[in-house]
Amino acid sequence: MDYTFYLLVFFALVILISSFVTVKQGTIAVITIFGKYRRLLRPGLSLKIPLVENIHSRISIQNRSVELSFQAVTQDQANVYFKAMLLYSVLNHDEETIKNVAFKFVDQTNLMQALIRTIEGSIRAYVATQRQANVLAQRNEIVDHVKHQIDQVLESWGYHLQDLQLNDITFDEEIMRSMSRVVASNNLKAAAENEGQALLITKTKGAEADGNAIKIAAAAEREAAQLRGQGIALFRAEVAHGMTKAAQEMEQANLDISVILFTMWTESIKHFAENSDGNVVFLDGSTEGMNKTMKEMMAMQIQKNRKDQAGE
Structure with a gap:
């Protein structure tokens, strides 16, 4: 009788313990009854009917x-x-x-x-x-x-x-080798193209620099020529103004204007002699030549004066 009691208690404990089911986190237990789907058990401690409900599988919901x-x-x-x-x-x-x-x-x-x-x-x-x-x-x-x-x-x-x-x-190994050769040849081609582009850019920049230098030099020369022309014109204007003033003063003093021309003649010869740098300048120093030159200069002066009077 005692053995039967203990045996019943043992079976009762086994059945009670088997009624508790622990489902791990990240897992869902599938319960069946006699092979047929019954329900799901979520993570945690759950109860099931002993000897009737069975855990068919545990499904992991993790990656x-x-x-x-x-x-x-x-x-x-x-x-x-x-x-x-x-x-x-x-x-x-x-x-x-x-x-x-x-x-x-x-x-x-x-x-x-x-x-x-x-x-x-x-x-x-x-x-x-x-x-x-x-x-x-x-x-x-x-x-x-x-x-x-x-x-x-x-x-x-x-x-x-x-x-x-x-x-x-x-x-395959042969295909990999051929692909490597293709890549290498493409790299060489790209390098050659890059070198060609770099050389073209260098030459283009050099040509642009030369062109800009020529333009700057031409502009400077043009400006210098303009300045020289303006200087000459200013010099001539000052000479003409000085000659006109001298002629007016000589007329007021009842002196001959040819004296001015003679002075200019002698000053010119002196200037040629001082600044000729060894060059030979042929001048007609005779009285007839001087008279001819003076007459031409006087004629030019008279013509200029007429133009100035006509302009006024």
């Missing part, structure tokens, strides 16, 4: 990752080798979503096999439409294509593709 390594063939028959990292999670915490996750596949192995093969097939289908030269530059396009293609399929399974990272894209 999960898996590494992929596979091969694809491009449109121009080049082998491409991919190494990728897949990040996925349960779509949401809704009851229907958790039921899909729990009952769509026999186990996690079958789920992973279907998930990996679906993603690999989507990438292979996209790569088959592209040429080898374009694949390296289309990482983002490949990821967008995969997400667009398999999002609905994964949602029907209760999962969502968080991210797909193509960590490494390689080709």
Whole structure:
């Protein structure tokens, strides 16, 4: 009788203890009754009917990752080798979503096999439409294509593709060598073009500098010529003014104007002698020559005076 009592107490304790279920954070427990779905248990301490309700599975709602390594063939028959990292999670915490996750596949192995093969097939289908030269530059396009293609399929399974990272894209060794040669030749071409552009810019700048120097020199020469012309004109005007004043004073003194011309004649000869720097200047120093020169100068003076009077 004592053994029966203790046995009943033991079974009662076992049943009581088995009525409590602890669900870890980040996990949802799926409860079934005789193999049929019954309800969900959220994280924390919960109760279940002993011997009737059974924990079918514990579904992790945390992010999960898996590494992929596979091969694809491009449109121009080049082998491409991919190494990728897949990040996925349960779509949401809704009851229907958790039921899909729990009952769509026999186990996690079958789920992973279907998930990996679906993603690999989507990438292979996209790569088959592209040429080898374009694949390296289309990482983002490949990821967008995969997400667009398999999002609905994964949602029907209760999962969502968080991210797909193509960590490494390689080709056969011969193709990699040829690509390296193409890159090297393009770099050499770009360097030659840059050197040509630099030389062209240098020569252009040099030509512009020479042109600007010529323009500046021409402008300076033009300004100097203008200044020289203005100086000569001013000198002539002052000479004419001085001669006119001297002639007027000599007329008032009843002196002959030819004296001025004679003075100019002698001053000119003196100037030629002092500033000739060894050059030979032939002048007619005879009385007839001096008279002829003086008459010409007087005629020029008279003509100028008439012009001045006519202008007044």
